[in-house]
Amino acid sequence: MADRPAQPAAVTGWMLLLYLLGGVILALAVAGVCSLFGQVDLDQQVWRMRLFHLAAAAAVGAALAAGGAALQGLLKNPLAEPYILGISSGAGVGVLLGLAAGAAWAGLTWATTPVLALAGALLTCAVVYGIAQHRGRLNPYSLILAGVIVNAFNGAVMLSIYLFVDPYRIADFARWAMGNIRYDTSLALLVICGACVLTGWFVLFLRAGALNTLGLGDEVAATTGVAVNRLRIETFVFVGLMTAAAVALAGPVGFLGLIVPHICRMAVGPDHRRLVILAGFAGAIFLMVVDTLCRTVGPAVGVGTVPVGIITALLGGPFFIWLLRRRFAEASA
């Protein structure tokens, strides 16, 4: 690659700790600044909502970016991402089912939606992987294609769920389906989803060394001591968990898992131990900033609060095409 950065220093435990502390401090600082935008003479209740809102944005951003970085490592494909592979829409089907069922039958608990989201995400992971693999080998383009197909199918399932929904609630659902962080995020949902994201992030970080080795080929990794099949399943399960949490909080927010890891890789190189940490924090900060802009600029120009998913997709679509074209150019060079 022509734009390869100068080789960064070797990964050490202290360096990773520094990334972690720096990431926490920076994310908190950005959250603090973001919380000051918009109206400031608010009562306690509204402040609480704004902080929950920022926390949700951070959790969603971290989940999608760290998950995207790990998926890219696992699939050896910089185009892989929870949204493109259909994992987000799979979780979305689960969430919509949960919301629709919640409207139909009272008495469903707050846990229904995250559990259905997880089931949808994992089912989609299994289907996409099943379509794209042949004897355990993955073709990068059939993977993207499988994601596109499954995405379209999941989209149709979501639309059919709309048929059973009270027409007055469809606008609400449609807004969610664009990738929108809700203002009435409950503390319970925030805590359960946040815990899922932190768990998944931690596990992916622990597997980052093995993901590095996998980049040299499955057989090289296996003979170096990596349990390749277990690594695949674990990575899919925990990316699925993080994606499900993100979708339960904000709907399917696309392309963030593509843009953020790519920029991080350009900054610190391909080592997944650094990348998973850095992408998580960068994703959290990125989404907090974008969400704050959506919340403040939108009303200022008279369109109301803009769903963040619209902005990430508007940025990410062209970015995806650029990456794809560059891969073709490299392959033919």
Added chain:
Amino acid sequence: MSHEAQILEVAELSFEYRPGAPVLRGVSLAAATGKLLCILGPNGSGKTTLLRCMMGTLRPGGGWVGLNKRPLREHSRRGLARLIAYVPQFPASAFAFSVREIVLMGRFAQMGMLGLAAGQDRAVARQAMIMTETLQFADRTLEELSGGEAQRVMIARALAQQPRVLLLDEPTSHLDIKNQLAIYRMMVRLAHDWPMAVVCVSHDVNLAARFADELVLMRDGRVVAGGPPAEVIRADVLRETYSVEVSLVDAGSGVPIVVAQ
């Protein structure tokens, strides 16, 4: 050859990817410490499958693979990685890791879960790069190296595992003559001087015959002939193996040169 030196043994090995289409039909051979063993045979004769069974990434349908006097299956994954290392046909890295980082990845089984390198790991990796003459590329990526240089990096990565058996799958198939010679000389050096057992799947009969201590000829999932090159390189044996007429030219080096008609 003393029996003690045979570190990797394969007995009556059979394997099929699909039922009814056996790829290996009762293969037996042994690799000894201090020797370069080359496995030759036409395409589809089962060489690569045999190699995969020997390194444990394929589970044989029948027969036995023994490493260090124990069944291969009884070794833990990490334990196996300390004994056997593998060099693939095509050097490849999905991401732009530096040569140093790639070689250090060979220490995975010796490092903790996060793969943080200790001084010992760095020293071993450095030694592996010195032995393969790749230290001067330590900060470059594979894409910036020639095919021969990249293959030497993959050998360095394998050596960082400090294995007792090195398995190579057609490591010279895409290299020019100079680099082919360099890789074969390196394999001989590793076998004799480290010493370790080196097993190399090859398509080049003449290079294998010139450098190997032992040859195994395969066809249709069976061993056709095995032994020192002087015994195996015979016109009738090669005709049977490759289904082509061959003539042997004496090059004065003990092992004749094989010319396909």
